[in-house]
Amino acid sequence: MSQLTYAAVFGLYVFGLASLAYYEYRGVDDSSDYMIASGNLRSSFAGISELFSAMSGFWLIGITGFAYVVGTWAWIAIISQVTGWVIMYYGVAGRLKRSSTVVGEETLPSYLGTLFGSKLVLLIASIALVVFETVYVSSQITAGATALQPFFDLPWMTSAFIMGAIIVLYTVAGGFQAVAVSDFIQGVLVVLGSFTFVIWTTMQVGGPVQLFNKLASVDPVLVSFTGGNQGFALFASIIFWGFIGMAYFGNPQSLIRFFAIDDSKNVRTAMAWSGGAQLIVAITAVFIGLTGRILLEGSSLSNEELVYPVLAINQLPPVAAGFVLAAVIGLLMSTGDSQLLISGTTVSRDLYERLLGNEISDQRSKQIARFSVLALGVISTIIAALDLSLVLQLVAFAWGGLGATFGPAIFATLWWKHTTSEGVAAGMVVGLVGTILGFTYIGSFHPILITWNIWPMLLSFAAIYVVSRYTQAHVEQAEHIQELSLKEVSAAENDD
Numbered sequence: 001m002s003q004l005t006y007a008a009v010f011g012l013y014v015f016g017l018a019s020l021a022y023y024e025y026r027g028v029d030d031s032s033d034y035m036i037a038s039g040n041l042r043s044s045f046a047g048i049s050e051l052f053s054a055m056s057g058f059w060l061i062g063i064t065g066f067a068y069v070v071g072t073w074a075w076i077a078i079i080s081q082v083t084g085w086v087i088m089y090y091g092v093a094g095r096l097k098r099s100s101t102v103v104g105e106e107t108l109p110s111y112l113g114t115l116f117g118s119k120l121v122l123l124i125a126s127i128a129l130v131v132f133e134t135v136y137v138s139s140q141i142t143a144g145a146t147a148l149q150p151f152f153d154l155p156w157m158t159s160a161f162i163m164g165a166i167i168v169l170y171t172v173a174g175g176f177q178a179v180a181v182s183d184f185i186q187g188v189l190v191v192l193g194s195f196t197f198v199i200w201t202t203m204q205v206g207g208p209v210q211l212f213n214k215l216a217s218v219d220p221v222l223v224s225f226t227g228g229n230q231g232f233a234l235f236a237s238i239i240f241w242g243f244i245g246m247a248y249f250g251n252p253q254s255l256i257r258f259f260a261i262d263d264s265k266n267v268r269t270a271m272a273w274s275g276g277a278q279l280i281v282a283i284t285a286v287f288i289g290l291t292g293r294i295l296l297e298g299s300s301l302s303n304e305e306l307v308y309p310v311l312a313i314n315q316l317p318p319v320a321a322g323f324v325l326a327a328v329i330g331l332l333m334s335t336g337d338s339q340l341l342i343s344g345t346t347v348s349r350d351l352y353e354r355l356l357g358n359e360i361s362d363q364r365s366k367q368i369a370r371f372s373v374l375a376l377g378v379i380s381t382i383i384a385a386l387d388l389s390l391v392l393q394l395v396a397f398a399w400g401g402l403g404a405t406f407g408p409a410i411f412a413t414l415w416w417k418h419t420t421s422e423g424v425a426a427g428m429v430v431g432l433v434g435t436i437l438g439f440t441y442i443g444s445f446h447p448i449l450i451t452w453n454i455w456p457m458l459l460s461f462a463a464i465y466v467v468s469r470y471t472q473a474h475v476e477q478a479e480h481i482q483e484l485s486l487k488e489v490s491a492a493e494n495d496d
Helices: 002-026 031-039 043-055 057-103 108-116 119-152 156-205 208-218 231-250 252-260 264-295 304-315 318-355 362-385 391-415 421-445 447-469 475-495
Strands: none
Touching (some): 002 119, 043 156, 043 252, 043 264, 057 231, 057 252, 057 391, 108 119, 108 475, 119 252, 119 362, 156 264, 156 318, 156 362, 231 391, 231 447, 304 318, 318 362, 391 421, 391 447, 391 475, 421 447
């Protein structure tokens, strides 16, 4: 009987998504509509959809499991997230909107390639984006399948294909406007659902004080804000998490929101929407993991990343648990659809049109983008169905790779007038290759080297600086930086 209730609530949620996709499908007139909503996205939609395109299943699946295992040390994930978020909004967002408007491109690779007049930059950026985002989408499908299994007792492969089908078909139909609007709606659902759920679970434990007392009685390390780490191990862990957060300002699924927002002056409003929702979801994710450690004591969890769905099933009436499931799916959907969309449009706009020089109609461009989304979605679903890794590991790899590849390149492009196309190309190659090698080899040598994610980003910045110093910067780049700075000063004066 409970499974029928879950199915009814979940089915209603999916029907709502399908209806929205169909509605937005009718409003997609050209490729600009499909890719960035023609640059007319409202600040509330931009802020909320930006946040939930970044948070992903990493939070309600990965971090709840992490908090369940390590206790209050999981707060480091919140600090990490906020660090990168602040850098993105204060150091990148407004300038990127103004710059992208001047350059006139709708995707991150085409923006960089056109700004520097380099097909090499375009090629490297396109390859890096497609590789890492495809892995990232597979992690969201994996998170969704993980959430579905306890509710419906489905085989892993079946769960993965259900989640893959929902994300892929929705994204193919609706385009960016549908993705942004649904991200906003799903974001509200996630905030309300997780906030209500954590109040309920905390009450079941006996309140916050009782929660920490009971955690201490299970293991004192669970209430240690260092997680039992000391000395260099603690330093290495802090640096590792810090650089995970730093990758925020290099992730295309977040940055594309600032291509689409209606005006750079509205970036601060978007920041307020994003920040408020972020604090609620991040804090509740950690608390749900902590309460799960007490309420699920004695339960035989096959995977700690099942804490959120299993806790909902055990503690809530079926209808309420069904809504909690919808909140979890909403969070990973808001990331997966964004990643899938920008990957597909990269294949269409950046590789097929810009790199190969194919002149095609706007209608044809939209069709190719949709087909690319479908093809990459199928690949991501197959990767997820193989169940190769945990959500946290897949996300760490893809998130870190995007941050190391695009973060230094975007930051240098927006702030340093001496940046050259050769420097950007070198930095992106170092970030791309460094992430793959670091994730594959460095972390396996010694626990201290868990900070594998540091080196690709630092080396990418270094490569941009060194190569740019030994190559000639275009006069246009210096003029572009000066124009951005003048507009920033003018906007600040108008605000005053």
